[in-house]
Amino acid sequence: MTGTRIDLFEAYWPRSPRQAQIRPLAARLDSLNGKTVAQLWDYVFRGDEVFLALEEGLKQRYPDIKWVSWKEFGPTHGSDEHEVLASLAQKFRKLGVDAAISGMGC
Amino acid sequence: MQLAAAASIGQGMPNLSVALVPGHTGLQSKEVLRKNILEVTTDRVIGNLTTAPATAAIEKEPGARDIVVAGTLDEVNEYFIVNELSDGLPIVPPTKDRVDAFLRYTDRKADEVLGILLPDQRAATIWSIAVNGVMAGCRPEYMPVLVALIEAMADPYYGVEHSGNTPGGETLILLNGPITQELGFNYTQGVMRDGFQANTTIGRFWRLYLRNIAGFLPHKNDKATYGNNYRVVVPENEGVVKKIGWAPNSTDFGYEAGANTVTISRFTGGNHISSVSGSSPQEMMPYLAHAMVQQHNWQFLFTVGNECGGTLRPLLFLSPILAETFAAAGWTKKDIRRALWEMARVPAHHMERINREWTQKPSWNLELEVRMGRMPRVYFESTDPNRMVPIVWDPEDYMIVVTGDLGRNSAYIFAHNGVLGYPTAKEIRLPKQWQALRGAKAAGASQTAPQSIKTTKGGRKNGATS
Numbered sequence: 241m242t243g244t245r246i247d248l249f250e251a252y253w254p255r256s257p258r259q260a261q262i263r264p265l266a267a268r269l270d271s272l273n274g275k276t277v278a279q280l281w282d283y284v285f286r287g288d289e290v291f292l293a294l295e296e297g298l299k300q301r302y303p304d305i306k307w308v309s310w311k312e313f314g315p316t317h318g319s320d321e322h323e324v325l326a327s328l329a330q331k332f333r334k335l336g337v338d339a340a341i342s343g344m345g346c
Numbered sequence: 347m348q349l350a351a352a353a354s355i356g357q358g359m360p361n362l363s364v365a366l367v368p369g370h371t372g373l374q375s376k377e378v379l380r381k382n383i384l385e386v387t388t389d390r391v392i393g394n395l396t397t398a399p400a401t402a403a404i405e406k407e408p409g410a411r412d413i414v415v416a417g418t419l420d421e422v423n424e425y426f427i428v429n430e431l432s433d434g435l436p437i438v439p440p441t442k443d444r445v446d447a448f449l450r451y452t453d454r455k456a457d458e459v460l461g462i463l464l465p466d467q468r469a470a471t472i473w474s475i476a477v478n479g480v481m482a483g484c485r486p487e488y489m490p491v492l493v494a495l496i497e498a499m500a501d502p503y504y505g506v507e508h509s510g511n512t513p514g515g516e517t518l519i520l521l522n523g524p525i526t527q528e529l530g531f532n533y534t535q536g537v538m539r540d541g542f543q544a545n546t547t548i549g550r551f552w553r554l555y556l557r558n559i560a561g562f563l564p565h566k567n568d569k570a571t572y573g574n575n576y577r578v579v580v581p582e583n584e585g586v587v588k589k590i591g592w593a594p595n596s597t598d599f600g601y602e603a604g605a606n607t608v609t610i611s612r613f614t615g616g617n618h619i620s621s622v623s624g625s626s627p628q629e630m631m632p633y634l635a636h637a638m639v640q641q642h643n644w645q646f647l648f649t650v651g652n653e654c655g656g657t658l659r660p661l662l663f664l665s666p667i668l669a670e671t672f673a674a675a676g677w678t679k680k681d682i683r684r685a686l687w688e689m690a691r692v693p694a695h696h697m698e699r700i701n702r703e704w705t706q707k708p709s710w711n712l713e714l715e716v717r718m719g720r721m722p723r724v725y726f727e728s729t730d731p732n733r734m735v736p737i738v739w740d741p742e743d744y745m746i747v748v749t750g751d752l753g754r755n756s757a758y759i760f761a762h763n764g765v766l767g768y769p770t771a772k773e774i775r776l777p778k779q780w781q782a783l784r785g786a787k788a789a790g791a792s793q794t795a796p797q798s799i800k801t802t803k804g805g806r807k808n809g810a811t812s
């Protein structure tokens with residue numbers, strides 16, 4: 241290999257730093273009894289049926305749990321998603337929401 | 347679960363709680379789905395709502411201008427592949443000299459931020475465009491095109507955050523303006539093939555940028571069931587368009603004819619429509635309209651309902667001689683769009699069945715959508731389930747571009763990904779020193795090129811008009 245030139249390269253990182261900082265999650269609840277839970281749905285993967293079953297399962301454990309249906313908020317995925325998501329904080333306050341379940345992914 | 351875990355990092359919540367539904371909801375009977383929710387998911391939901399998650403931390407990463415590897419070409423490439431910074435093909439090492447050469451082709455500051463790209467929440471900087479352009483094998487003079495592309499990628503109208511969704515649609519980059527010829531893009535025969543540096547490397551750049559800055563990596567944020575490879579850039583043949591008196595695609599997005607522009611849109615599929623025969627529009631349109639319908643089925647999700655309704659934007663490529671035949675009969679793109687809207691239709695019950703029953707979307711029907719004012723009246727002009735309804739809301743929803751082989755009577759139709767990659771155009775802004783930079787490059791090339799090889803500005807000269 242005598243006489244062969246080997247080029248060396250110093251290569252930059254091709255990414256840029258993430259802009260997101262760690263965000264604290266909402267405080268968890270001691271119990272769901274008497275609490276209001278919002279349902280957020282992206283209108284895919286049978287979320288309407290999933291939420292019905294969840295209501296049934298949670299009602300057995302927490303008889304006084306209250307729900308705000310996904311119908312109240314509109315689809316969280318699609319043409320109006322930015323508007324829907326932007327409206328959530330205000331709607332949660334207005335409706336007295338204590339916790340939220342968001343689905344469905346796949 | 348993988349997607350939720352990957353996406354939550356970019357949102358600053360890597361400890362976000364997720365509850366699992368066993369299996370896939372789409373393949374379970376009502377009874378099995380209910381059983382899974384009651385026996386598995388319910389407990390996890392309760393745990394997520396009542397138990398504080400572990401403290402979160404985000405992994406430390408290099409800085410924007412850090413040298414992350416020094417070594418031979420093989421060593422650099424190995425580092426980029428192992429650290430998921432490459433698409434699997436060899437990359438050109440992004441070194442200082444090469445990155446600086448790209449930066450000379452823009453008047454914008456290297457640290458300027460064009461937007462923050464989801465899902466990774468990274469800043470789309472001029473610097474990162476140059477680095478990824480080098481890696482893709484682009485020439486420095488492509489930089490103005492690359493910048494325009496990332497401006498489009500960062501436009502919320504486009505919706506880059508949807509680039510990793512299930513259907514795996516891939517972006518198509520359309521190019522308009524004299525930059526096409528100046529940089530040596532192919533815009534005639536084999537326009538969608540690789541083999542032409544400008545078309546191919548800019549297409550590759552797009553995918554590298556989606557990986558490295560937006561964060562779409564397979565098995566993480568990119569959840570395409572099958573996916574597609576990146577597409578090469580497709581320019582419109584503006585010589586033919588001008589000759590027949592039509593308007594280029596750029597004018598449909600508000601730009602003057604002759605402007606240098608990029609237009610991006612995501613398409614889930616497409617097909618060659620071979621041998622479009624006939625001497626008049628009346629003879630050609632039935633075949634084209636039929637083919638248009640045939641390319642779409644689940645994409646009717648983007649036609650109907652309040653989820654994404656009215657966002658389907660199919661794209662039709664016409665080869666130059668097809669366009670010339672339409673033009674000879676006095677037809678424009680507008681006339682073809684109108685004819686497609688009138689002729690490319692499906693029975694109403696078929697559109698409803700696909701969306702409601704086959705793909706298990708929420709209950710709805712066209713009558714309700716029209717009565718609620720969420721769809722145009724044309725979708726419910728009678729109660730006849732066999733009434734024919736258009737696949738797009740408005741004739742202008744069809745995009746038409748003249749490109750491809752000069753002498754073939756074929757078309758190409760792309761099925762669109764709706765709001766999840768909506769057509770977005772940006773102007774390509776050339777630097778003040780463009781002519782000087784180009785002149786210097788041409789002079790340099792003529793001094794160094796071997797005598798046996800002919801060179802032109804920007805590489806191979808392709809796609810001269812007829």
